[in-house]
Amino acid sequence: MKPIIKYFLITCAVVLGAIFALAGFLWWSFDHVSVQKSSGPTSRAKASSHVPFALPESAHDVEYSIEAGGLQYYACFVRFVAPSADCRAAAEAIFADRAKTYQNSVVPKFGSASHPSQAELQQYPGWFRVDQITNGVETDAGGNWGPHIWIDEDRGIFYYFMTD
DSSP: OOHHHHHHHHHHHHHHHHHHHHHHHHHHHHHOEEEEEOSSSBOHHHHTTTSSSOOOTTOEEEEEEEEEETTTEEEEEEEEEOOHHHHHHHHHHHHHHHHHHOTTOOOOOOEEOOOOOHHHHHHSOTTOOGGGOSSEEEEEOOSTTOOEEEEETTTTEEEEEEEO
């Protein structure tokens, strides 16, 4: 076999192998979804290893759902019950920790709680009922990869949502 044909065939095999490897990686990264979620309200101790922030000592009835799909998808929902002051302190700690990691991050102020649209609510887990807040506050970091937090001050319920 002539050397030029031999090198051409080897180059084609390498390029095709790289294309198949890249296609396999892309298929896996877009199709592979991992899900961690509670099967109902659980204890602080059981939820702590799954939730991406420190839960207050007083937290109970914790529920969470964390989905990650390859390179393009992440959604995290956390809900717990605790005294309102502990809920607010947890939110402040989350944003303070975020400010340490991201230089341009600020600790946002709390404002009156608003309710997401019905379309948004349909995308939330059934237990993530921020629409039932009558007296509460909310705050968010704005933009992607920033937490959005609601606190139901009457019932002492903390809601955390973050997505990419």
